[in-house]
Amino acid sequence: MRKPSVSAQLTRTARRFSTVIAPQLTKVEQLNILQKYRKLIIKMADVTRLQDAIKQYVLHNNMHFDPVEFQIRSCDNGSDHVVLLAQFYAEEIVLFEGTKRLLSICLSDPPDTSVEGITVAKVRHPISGIKVFEVIEATGQTSWKINGTLDELNKCHIEAHHSLLRHMVSMCGFSFSSGQWWSVEHEGSRVGQVCPLNSFCDENSLRIEWLEDTDNELRLLTLCFGVIQMVREAFPGLMHIVHECRQRKGIA
Numbered sequence: 001m002r003k004p005s006v007s008a009q010l011t012r013t014a015r016r017f018s019t020v021i022a023p024q025l026t027k028v029e030q031l032n033i034l035q036k037y038r039k040l041i042i043k044m045a046d047v048t049r050l051q052d053a054i055k056q057y058v059l060h061n062n063m064h065f066d067p068v069e070f071q072i073r074s075c076d077n078g079s080d081h082v083v084l085l086a087q088f089y090a091e092e093i094v095l096f097e098g099t100k101r102l103l104s105i106c107l108s109d110p111p112d113t114s115v116e117g118i119t120v121a122k123v124r125h126p127i128s129g130i131k132v133f134e135v136i137e138a139t140g141q142t143s144w145k146i147n148g149t150l151d152e153l154n155k156c157h158i159e160a161h162h163s164l165l166r167h168m169v170s171m172c173g174f175s176f177s178s179g180q181w182w183s184v185e186h187e188g189s190r191v192g193q194v195c196p197l198n199s200f201c202d203e204n205s206l207r208i209e210w211l212e213d214t215d216n217e218l219r220l221l222t223l224c225f226g227v228i229q230m231v232r233e234a235f236p237g238l239m240h241i242v243h244e245c246r247q248r249k250g251i252a
Contacts, residue, residue: 001082025128026150033083034219036210037076041197043205044225047068050235054089057241063090063248068238070230072223075207083087087229088238090245092124093227101126105224107231120144121228122245135228146221156221157185158194181208182229184222192222194229196224 014025044050049068052162056062067087070192074083087098104124110120123133131149138144144158162179184192192210208226210219 007018020174025125026130026221028123028125028132028220031097031220032216033097034216034223037074037083039207039209040076040223041073041075041205041207041228042070042106042223042231043073044084044235045071045085050238052238053241057212057244063245064239067094068235070227086230088231090241093231095125095224095227103128103132103224105227107228107239107242109239109246116147117145120232121224122149135225138213144225146225155186156191156218158225159183159185163206166244181226184218184225186218194222196234198233204230206230206234 011246013094028183041185042197046069049066053065053068056065067089070086070088071082072084072086074081079149084102087094087235091106093107095102095105102125104122105124108119114136117139118137119134122131124131131153134147134149136145136147142160146155146158147153148155160180181188181195182193184194189210192208193212195207197205197207206226206229208222210222214222231242
């Protein structure tokens with residue numbers, strides 16, 4: 001019986017290895033902790049970090065600063081504790097559970113334009129850096145969709161809504177969104193929403209909510225959209241840092 005060549009053995013080994021490893025490097029793993037909550041709040045952890053980042057950028061033209069942190073906190077049944085943490089750097093936003101890196105979000109400024117719309121952000125695998133999802137904005141800034149980049153499927157649709165009451169609150173300086181809030185839909189059904197908080201203590205904070213049966217991937221994408229809106233809408237000064245970083249590196 002003919003003995004397999006070394007190259008054939010290596011090829012089979014590589015195939016088995018890629019079958020096991022590839023999904024781990026191309027898919028964001030399920031974030032089980034999100035199933036424990038119906039509502040979460042995203043808020044700035046320490047405003048002095050924000051002030052320092054902008055100071056370093058404006059006065060010293062420095063892209064290197066301590067990360068600006070956003071806490072993702074529970075708000076179910078009166079509970080209030082940190083569930084996750086998002087850290088803003090000039091090149092990316094990184095989502096953490098404790099010390100575990102879950103994913104990164106790369107904001108586009110200037111955004112990439114395609115036939116489908118304007119790509120405002122890309123969600124990447126925490127280890128491989130492979131692009132897993134794209135957040136695409138339609139013309140007019142009233143709707144978005146999040147697509148999977150590997151399976152090329154539309155994961156969810158996000159629609160902006162306007163509330164007269166929220167608009168009045170924003171005019172008083174208690175909210176940043178000019179009366180906007182956002183619904184998240186999947187296959188024509190609403191599965192979650194993202195809303196600015198209106199109280200003075202929670203100024204420039206967002207609440208994200210899901211239906212009880214919303215699956216884990218949709219919860220994660222809703223959270224990612226909320227984090228993106230915290231930077232783009234609640235603290236737009238950070239987008240100037242993103243823009244400058246892209247310009248320096250020649251990244252569109």
